Amino acid sequence: MTQSQEPPPAPRDGGNHDAAPLAHHFDSLKQQYDSAKLGMWVFLITEVLFFSGLFCWYAVFRANHPDVFVDGHHFLETPLGAFNTAVLIFSSLTMALAVRSAQLGRRAPLIGLLSVTLLCGLVFLGVKTAEYRQKWHHRLVPGQARIEYFFSAKRTDGVSAPPAKEFLPEGEGQAQYRQYVRQHLAHAGEEILTEEQLQGRIANLRSFMGIYFTLTGLHALHVIIGMGVIFWILVGAIRGRFGPRRFTAVDLVGLYWHLVDLIWIYLFPLLYLIH
Amino acid sequence: MIDLDGLYSLAELPLLAQTGGSFWLPDAATKDPAMDPVFYLILAVCALFFFLVVGLMGLFVVRYARRPGVKPQKTTTHHTLLEIVWSVIPLIIVGVIFYQGFAAYMEMQNAPSGCYEIRVTGRQWQWVFTYPNGYSDDNLHVPVDLPVKLTMTSTDVIHSLWIPALRVKMDLVPGRYTSVWFRADKEGTYRLLCTEYCGDEHSNMLAAVVVHSAEDFQEWLKGAADYLTTLPPAEAGKILYQRRGCFQCHSTDGTAGTGPSLLGIYGRTHTLADGGTVVVDDNYIRQSILEPQAKILAGYQPVMSTYQGLVTDDEITTLIEFIKTLK
Amino acid sequence: MATTQVEPVPDSYLTDPRGLRSWLVTRDHKRIGLMFLVLISASLALGAVFALLIRTELTLPGGQVVSTGAAYNRLFTLHGAVMIFLFVIPAIPSSFGNFVLPIMLGAKDVAFPRLNLASLYLYVVGMVFFLLVLLLGGIDTGWTFYPPYSTSTATPVVLAVVGAFILGFSSIFTGINFLVTIHTMRPPGMGWFRMPLFLWSLYGTAVIQVLATPVLAITLLLLAVERVLGIGIFDDKLGGDPILFQHFFWFYSHPAVYIMILPAMGIISEVISVFSRKHIFGYDFIAYSSIAIALLGFLVWGHHMFVSGQSPLVAMIFSALTFTVAIPSAIKVFNWLATMYKGSIELTPAMCFALNFIFLFGIGGLTGLFLGALATDLHVHDTAFVVAHFHYTMAGGVLMAFLAGLFYWWPKITGRMYRVGWGQLAALVVLIGFNLTYFPQFIIGARGMPRRFFDYTQLVQPDPDFPMLKPHPEFVYYQIISTVGGFLFVGGLVLVAINLIGSCFGGRKAPANPWGAATLEWQCDSPPPRENFASAPEAGDCYDYDDLEYDEQAQEYVKLP
Amino acid sequence: MDHTKTPSAPNSASQADVPLAHVVELRILLTVFAALIMLTAITVAVSYFDFGAFNLSVALGVATIKATLVALYFMHLRYDNAFYATIFVIAVGFLGLFLGITMLDAVEYYPDVQTWQQSTR
Structure with a gap:
């Protein structure tokens, strides 16, 4: 850090879009870029460790209750999961290409590729929503009764207490629910004979759906955040804010998006591909 | 002068450990507690290193205090051999401590065969000790000189059983069993406490450990279980009401507690939390004890945990008879 | 002497630019550090109030301050939560770390100044959540949030959990910032092994913050999800596993104690060397030991679970690993002593607190041996003995180092000198008060006093049902000593506050280098100008005091030509 | 840890055309x-x-x-820079450590859960 002379006047925004403005506390663009990139990598590490809690939860349950997963995965649509995997991988490609375009200073491809990436994110979320809706319809969402209660007028009528933290709905819904579980498992080639078996399956399903919704829900949240920042750099790209020496933001968002993809690459077999 | 419920005045308080045991550890109910030698070994190591470090520190502060015109003396800024020596010596010492602690732990962990087995259930905020003959008590009675194994679980939150005199401690975790074993060599009465924070009355979750001679123990066990048959049901129920801690939530004088008062509750129709009604009869009381969450009276929280497996059918009958008398 | 005429102060970071708004949107690491210092000190004060209430309550058996266990449980939970999440974790990195880290590197700021400001605001939001919890009546789970108690209690647990979650991100952001700054912004001539040891300790801290804190975040999130939606994770009634929570929680919370203590050790390394006027002994070993502590700290979390129902196999592994982490700490202490040997020791307040640190942390660390060894842990786990142990390490370690750092850098931060004599007195009062408070708790803990115990009446009275049961009336005696000590301890802290705050009003203007330290922060003015250095500082050996001479006239150290 | 291997050896002189990253x-x-x-x-x-x-x-x-x-x-x-890969691998290593030991313990104590479940069924 040669501070003997004044640092070169930092090019401010406007005029030169090829090089990033140099913040006052850095000496060179390289130093600034490397700092940002290292910072992003360290942040990605925190993300890995964040998800490690979920994977640990999964691993402990899978080791001790393998039947939970065998029963539960019958209720997921493997083709949808596989399709979503392909969509995310494709979006990763377009993101990687977008970073390349930014590095090469090609504005039009950059805008196009970012838009495609964003679109892929939307498709992913769309499929996810369809899957979630189906689960909601069959009352497979953990805490569904409590969520319904929260959004209903009952919450404020002063009489009704919140439903217990139970998975099974009350009354008529329960009969339907039992019927659905029974039928679905029969469809998957498993005949449920006794009430005890059915109870066991329902308990398993409840554990599995807890894991499924928490894992995919948190992943989906990351997808949404990723789409938010992609939208932000898309706006920047349209305004011509990136250039061969000014692509840090695209690069970092790309890293984030790839990590989101990477996590899904594990979630897919762990949740959908079970025997 | 501060007077503690008329028991001690401040001036009479014992200055040091005049109440049994050593300065550091309480009275032991076993002849050679496996832990004690480890405790004193570590204490000695601690004392040695503390006086070494603080002694040297004090010495240096005095000896090398800044004096005008006196420069600090040149010494080397590193000495690898020295560093290795003072890394390896502590390593060896902690290795020894680990081994001692581990060996004693294994002794305390592995129950011998032929243990007298007692089941322990922790609940907010009470201990229930169930003997092989089905009798339950809220204090722990054990025979002397016989290894005793406690198989423990909890019906609500995590508790922890600690008997300082026996140097044993183990958590009671809901949804699973844990166990400890011990052999008391000295007859007497000792304290048993809950050491895992478990809610409002955590500090009142106490019990006594009574170590009987072998004959006394058998006699006690026989006699203790007898009250159900020798006393009229309502009176037996009253004893049970006290022993099982029902009084903590359910009063007998009409004041509402955590749960409804039992005064005059029998035979009346009550509104439930979900809007329905219920007549308090034998069946409802039985259900409320075994499945407390099933029908909650309006105005109360579903906080009671089940007594399933903790009371026998005969005991419930006596409790119902007792409740009937509360008019 | 101290109140010479107040000279006009040249523009420093404190006054340039002026105005409240310039503070609220500042990206200057010094301002952020100073604001952290103020907020953290306020949290310490709040935690200390709870502490005194607890101490007063426990003086005698039965209710003194509060009348129910429920109220007492809220007291100790809030004391623990405030002290851990709002004080000890951010205490040193966020305040002194932020202030001096870039200056020690000769840099103008940390790598990500905006992230740094975000960290401050997250801290404030977390604080607001904790205050909300307080206003809503407090929570009663203990700071550890163990389920199923935490998933079933009626108190606002989710609010507190969200608060801790947010504070976790504040900590992560600080960690990322420090890690990157140390990596990419060292000046020419300052290789890794020429950095001040405080930076090594902050580096180790940042590693833990980055690796462990996210696990706390996910743990708390899962707890909240379980509590709100009833997903079975930790609660056995919903098909979960209560022990799993303890693994999750301690995977963060054990390394977290090194987030707390490592920077404290860093400060002590600086202070001991400067005030002994001796080059630090065994630089490499101290540096490596910081990293060793950071990494080994991850391998020992299960020693909090020896009686929890953890399997004996895993307990044995954790016990063995636990002892390895004792070695790097021992190395540091021995090196500090070797540094003092044949030095020229000056008992400034900072040095006094550093010596307090060695005294108290020594006891705290050594008594850890009782808890690491399996057999003894079975006896003393969850008793007042543990309370004493971790207060010796956390309050005796972190707080003493915090105070040492405060007295050490105060002239640099505020540009004012405090009264040395009063500082020394405070250190003595704190030392005596501290030992009176906590040493008795070792004894009563080992003799049968559990922790988190509202009312110990039944332990000190004969039991009418069991006349043979020996009560422990001596507990009362020790508790009284402990409470008296507690007030003395806090009194010492008040002395510190009066001395330091008073120095802002008419204290002597601080010279650039009042202590004769060789790290770079003493080469810029006190308080430093906005961009720290007028001209680039020269990074030399940061523990070489040979060319620094005390100038009686200017009352500061100057470089010999 | 050789500091020249960490990102941006700080004394990289003022340079307009040092490439920022590989394409x-x-x-x-x-x-x-x-x-x-x-x-x-x-x-x-x-x-x-x-x-x-x-x-x-x-x-x-x-x-x-x-x-x-x-x-x-x-x-x-x-x-x-190889350093990014290193820290990424370290992070995955810590994930493995956390997961591994926790799982080891959970599997070890699971029989106590099973006996409880059987006895209450």
Whole structure:
């Protein structure tokens, strides 16, 4: 850090879009870029460790209750999961290409590729929503009764207490629910004979759906955040804010998006591909 | 002068450990507690290193205090051999401590065969000790000189059983069993406490450990279980009401507690939390004890945990008879 | 002497630019550090109030301050939560770390100044959540949030959990910032092994913050999800596993104690060397030991679970690993002593607190041996003995180092000198008060006093049902000593506050280098100008005091030509 | 830890044309994409066969190959400073440590849960 002379006047925004403005506390663009990139990598590490809690939860349950997963995965649509995997991988490609375009200073491809990436994110979320809706319809969402209660007028009528933290709905819904579980498992080639078996399956399903919704829900949240920042750099790209020496933001968002993809690459077999 | 419920005045308080045991550890109910030698070994190591470090520190502060015109003396800024020596010596010492602690732990962990087995259930905020003959008590009675194994679980939150005199401690975790074993060599009465924070009355979750001679123990066990048959049901129920801690939530004088008062509750129709009604009869009381969450009276929280497996059918009958008398 | 005429102060970071708004949107690491210092000190004060209430309550058996266990449980939970999440974790990195880290590197700021400001605001939001919890009546789970108690209690647990979650991100952001700054912004001539040891300790801290804190975040999130939606994770009634929570929680919370203590050790390394006027002994070993502590700290979390129902196999592994982490700490202490040997020791307040640190942390660390060894842990786990142990390490370690750092850098931060004599007195009062408070708790803990115990009446009275049961009336005696000590301890802290705050009003203007330290922060003015250095500082050996001479006239150290 | 290997040896002089980062070739990116899609197809396909105890290992093995490809090429780890790859591997190592020990313990104490469940059923 040669501070003997004044640092070169930092090019401010406007005029030169090829090089990033140099913040006052850095000496060179390289130093600034490397700092940002290292910072992003360290942040990605925190993300890995964040998800490690979920994977640990999964691993402990899978080791001790393998039947939970065998029963539960019958209720997921493997083709949808596989399709979503392909969509995310494709979006990763377009993101990687977008970073390349930014590095090469090609504005039009950059805008196009970012838009495609964003679109892929939307498709992913769309499929996810369809899957979630189906689960909601069959009352497979953990805490569904409590969520319904929260959004209903009952919450404020002063009489009704919140439903217990139970998975099974009350009354008529329960009969339907039992019927659905029974039928679905029969469809998957498993005949449920006794009430005890059915109870066991329902308990398993409840554990599995807890894991499924928490894992995919948190992943989906990351997808949404990723789409938010992609939208932000898309706006920047349209305004011509990136250039061969000014692509840090695209690069970092790309890293984030790839990590989101990477996590899904594990979630897919762990949740959908079970025997 | 501060007077503690008329028991001690401040001036009479014992200055040091005049109440049994050593300065550091309480009275032991076993002849050679496996832990004690480890405790004193570590204490000695601690004392040695503390006086070494603080002694040297004090010495240096005095000896090398800044004096005008006196420069600090040149010494080397590193000495690898020295560093290795003072890394390896502590390593060896902690290795020894680990081994001692581990060996004693294994002794305390592995129950011998032929243990007298007692089941322990922790609940907010009470201990229930169930003997092989089905009798339950809220204090722990054990025979002397016989290894005793406690198989423990909890019906609500995590508790922890600690008997300082026996140097044993183990958590009671809901949804699973844990166990400890011990052999008391000295007859007497000792304290048993809950050491895992478990809610409002955590500090009142106490019990006594009574170590009987072998004959006394058998006699006690026989006699203790007898009250159900020798006393009229309502009176037996009253004893049970006290022993099982029902009084903590359910009063007998009409004041509402955590749960409804039992005064005059029998035979009346009550509104439930979900809007329905219920007549308090034998069946409802039985259900409320075994499945407390099933029908909650309006105005109360579903906080009671089940007594399933903790009371026998005969005991419930006596409790119902007792409740009937509360008019 | 101290109140010479107040000279006009040249523009420093404190006054340039002026105005409240310039503070609220500042990206200057010094301002952020100073604001952290103020907020953290306020949290310490709040935690200390709870502490005194607890101490007063426990003086005698039965209710003194509060009348129910429920109220007492809220007291100790809030004391623990405030002290851990709002004080000890951010205490040193966020305040002194932020202030001096870039200056020690000769840099103008940390790598990500905006992230740094975000960290401050997250801290404030977390604080607001904790205050909300307080206003809503407090929570009663203990700071550890163990389920199923935490998933079933009626108190606002989710609010507190969200608060801790947010504070976790504040900590992560600080960690990322420090890690990157140390990596990419060292000046020419300052290789890794020429950095001040405080930076090594902050580096180790940042590693833990980055690796462990996210696990706390996910743990708390899962707890909240379980509590709100009833997903079975930790609660056995919903098909979960209560022990799993303890693994999750301690995977963060054990390394977290090194987030707390490592920077404290860093400060002590600086202070001991400067005030002994001796080059630090065994630089490499101290540096490596910081990293060793950071990494080994991850391998020992299960020693909090020896009686929890953890399997004996895993307990044995954790016990063995636990002892390895004792070695790097021992190395540091021995090196500090070797540094003092044949030095020229000056008992400034900072040095006094550093010596307090060695005294108290020594006891705290050594008594850890009782808890690491399996057999003894079975006896003393969850008793007042543990309370004493971790207060010796956390309050005796972190707080003493915090105070040492405060007295050490105060002239640099505020540009004012405090009264040395009063500082020394405070250190003595704190030392005596501290030992009176906590040493008795070792004894009563080992003799049968559990922790988190509202009312110990039944332990000190004969039991009418069991006349043979020996009560422990001596507990009362020790508790009284402990409470008296507690007030003395806090009194010492008040002395510190009066001395330091008073120095802002008419204290002597601080010279650039009042202590004769060789790290770079003493080469810029006190308080430093906005961009720290007028001209680039020269990074030399940061523990070489040979060319620094005390100038009686200017009352500061100057470089010999 | 040799500091010259960490990002941006700080004394890099003022330089207008030091490249900031490597630009990955188009061909490589497309190849990696094709490989990823193929691996996805494979992992779905093999999930219909039963390898007994190896099912999970196969699925996770394929996932790990895919993840490595993404990290090496899409995330540039192959071309960037080795330090990024190092910390990424360390992070995964800590994940393994956390998961491994916790699982070891959970499996060890599980019999106590089972006996409890059987006795209350």
